[in-house]
Amino acid sequence: xxxxxxxxxxxxxxIVMLGASxxxxxxxxxxxxxxxxxxxxxxxxxxxxxxxxxxxVVNAGDAAIEFESFELNRERVVQPGQAITVYIPALGSGSxxxxxxxxxxxxxxxxxxx
Amino acid sequence: MRWPARLFISASAxxxxxQLIRPERVNPPVHGDxxxxxxxxxxxxxxxxxxxSNQTKWPWYSAIAPMSWWVYRDVERGRQPLNFSNWSDYAAxxxxxxxxxxxxxxxxxxxxxxxxxxxxxxPESRLTFSDRDAILRWIGVARxxxxxxxxxxxxxxxx
Numbered sequence: 146x147x148x149x150x151x152x153x154x155x156x157x158x159x160i161v162m163l164g165a166s167x168x169x170x171x172x173x174x175x176x177x178x179x180x181x182x183x184x185x186x187x188x189x190x191x192x193x194x195x196x197x198x199x200x201x202v203v204n205a206g207d208a209a210i211e212f213e214s215f216e217l218n219r220e221r222v223v224q225p226g227q228a229i230t231v232y233i234p235a236l237g238s239g240s241x242x243x244x245x246x247x248x249x250x251x252x253x254x255x256x257x258x259x
Numbered sequence: 260m261r262w263p264a265r266l267f268i269s270a271s272a273x274x275x276x277x278q279l280i281r282p283e284r285v286n287p288p289v290h291g292d293x294x295x296x297x298x299x300x301x302x303x304x305x306x307x308x309x310x311x312s313n314q315t316k317w318p319w320y321s322a323i324a325p326m327s328w329w330v331y332r333d334v335e336r337g338r339q340p341l342n343f344s345n346w347s348d349y350a351a352x353x354x355x356x357x358x359x360x361x362x363x364x365x366x367x368x369x370x371x372x373x374x375x376x377x378x379x380x381x382p383e384s385r386l387t388f389s390d391r392d393a394i395l396r397w398i399g400v401a402r403x404x405x406x407x408x409x410x411x412x413x414x415x416x417x418x
């Protein structure tokens with residue numbers, strides 16, 4: 146009886162651990178910048194210092210945008226309804242601007258690293 | 260004093276005063292220069308690097324205002340969207356690298372780059388048709404096929 150109980154507890158524990166590690170593995174906690182309503186949201190995104198980041202850029206608008214940053218050396222066209230991943234290297238603290246190079250009237254945003 | 264003399268003296272004074280505004284001609288450190296076959300790199304160096312790298316060869320007239328302002332502005336505006344000295348940064352995000360390569364292809368293929376006036380001032384920057392073809396072929400090979408397809412422009416080099 147005791148052996149069966151131990152086996153049952155071990156099985157449950159294993160299932161819980163597997164579930165936790167799987168959710169950690171597939172957790173999509175990438176920071177996101179979304180373009181909608183003619184502007185970037187958030188306009189100011191804060192990232193941790195010295196941490197490489199996969200930044201998700203989503204275009205929820207109805208026209209293509211070009212996510213561009215001279216400071217970050219990044220330039221990506223994002224079609225309407227498309228989401229892309231922009232690889233951001235480990236950065237020192239500071240402010241890194243970005244803008245839509247296809248629509249200069251769109252307010253620029255910035256990534257603040259601290 | 261007659262008006263031509265006054266005009267000459269005023270213009271001379273303006274030109275002399277303009278020399279006080281001297282943009283700093285700087286070549287920042289090269290972080291990770293473009294990696295390409297030597298022949299391609301040679302072509303890009305002579306046609307593009309003055310404005311699109313941190314290895315600008317500042318011409319003599321870039322020390323004299325008002326030309327110095329014009330040259331400084333062109334170099335600054337050239338380095339922002341494309342700087343071959345930061346190529347390793349672009350390559351760290353393959354989608355960005357492909358975007359830069361696609362734009363290069365488009366501008367070279369159309370003849371918009373190098374600009375006509377730059378080609379007149381710097382004859383060595385002129386690219387022949389075979390130069391362009393070689394660069395376009397290299398661009399086709401250099402694109403990262405695994406990166407997300409962001410751009411739609413894929414020029415066909417002539418045979």
